[in-house]
Amino acid sequence: MTTHIVVMNCNTSEPMTEAIGAHARAAAREGTRISALRPSWGPESAEGNYDSFVTAAAVLDRLHTLDFPFDALVMAGFGEHGREGARELLDVPVIDITEAAAQFAMLLGRSYGVVTTLSRAVGQIEDSLRLAGLFERCAGVVAAELGVLELEEDSAAAAVVAASRAVLDRGAEVLVLGCAGMTRLASALAQQVDVPVVDGVAAAVKLAESLVDLGLTTSKHGSYARPREKRRPGWPISPTPGGQPRQR
Secondary structure, eight states, X not given: OOEEEEEEESSOOHHHHHHHHHHHHHHSOTTEEEEEEOOSSSOSSOOXXXXXXXXXXXXXXXXXXXXXXOSEEEEEOTTOSOHHHHHHHOSSOEEEHHHHHHHHHHTTOSOEEEEESOGGGHHHHHHHHHHTTOOTTEEEEEEOOOOGGGGGSTTHHHHHHHHHHHHHHTTOSEEEEOSGGGXXXXXXXXXXXXXOEEEHHHHHHHHHHHHHHHXXXXXXXXXXXXXXOXXXXXXXXXXXXXXXXXXX
């Protein structure tokens, strides 16, 4: 049976969603189907805690609209909120690119560093890694001082290289790209800095495939038990086919 993975961009940028989808398909094995989606509403780029909480709600709302079966969800927002809620809502594996990238990086070196977009994202990413229990081996998070949508410009590469060298100077042995919009820069960056560069989208797709193959999914005992039935007036916001996402 074909493995079907939903890759959910956290923002509403269509070009970025398409780019993330293309990268996910390039990483996936033959026979894996990728559906690259985005929220129906919300900011076109997630930059800071305010945007992050809005995108978390938008992503959860979008999940309620899915009327086709799928085997795993990749959440393609680095350091963004919402992964715990998605794990409660869904019965299939939910892979956050932040966790996936850090897990891969720790297999490749004693320490890793994260290159991200703006300084305001640094603390948010650190908190996300701490919550996931992955921060201890992080040498640092350094911003390239680029907005998310600026990553599509040709000049972005130089700023990302400079930030990468700065975090390597802090002792990082592996680099993690701290934004799904940086995926196109991974190969060129690896050649310039001469250390492994981990892209979270690709890492998350491969982890999702492995979990599906092994028949493993999120535990529903305790922390990620399904949300309790109760009245939630006005929620979900978007029209839904049946109130719950269709899953395998």
